[in-house]
Amino acid sequence: SQQGEEDPQALSIQEGENATMNCSYKTSINNLQWYRQNSGRGLVHLILIRSNEREKHSGRLRVTLDTSKKSSSLLITASRAADTASYFCATRHSGGSNYKLTFGKGTLLTVNP
């Protein structure tokens, strides 16, 4: 079953604006990760937030996690045209001995120059 669901499916903004993407999930998680994918390329890991963390920063990225609402958000500040890509959240279920991540369908971000 689909674990992570990103919202919105597509987002178009102007350079310099902030971009916010959301991710919701259904079952308890160990951690939540955000990845970026440029068109036709592999995914690149951006940031990991654990279930006992509420907020994390990395450069222009800010991730929040609300386990009571089973949701996360990714904020990209002062966006650039080079930030144009698809962004995916991925969750690792709590418990179990496997190392699987479950990916959402992604948010396509377009940053217009």
Added chain:
Amino acid sequence: DGGITQSPKYLFRKEGQNVTLSCEQNLNHDAMYWYRQDPGQGLRLIYYSQIVNDFQKGDIAEGYSVSREKKESFPLTVTSAQKNPTAFYLCASSIRARMDTREQFFGPGTRLTVL
């Protein structure tokens, strides 16, 4: 340079043929994964391996097979039993951590088209 490579970048196959996609990593990672991505969709897990000579089915394993004879290599065979094989295939690897799932490192992908 450390990294994960996939070959070929583009692959064309006739219906009824098996085809093998290559995935190699020199990151010394124990765990490796194969995903399938369809247009506008997220990634779906086909198979994963946590250690050499061991692998498990993911969510959509039917019509696919894998082997893990070496730590560095995790080839994926798309068999003729796979009804709709045209897709973008991504290989990934990660550290095998006991209590946590770490970040996955992805290869550049192979785009398979069945003619």
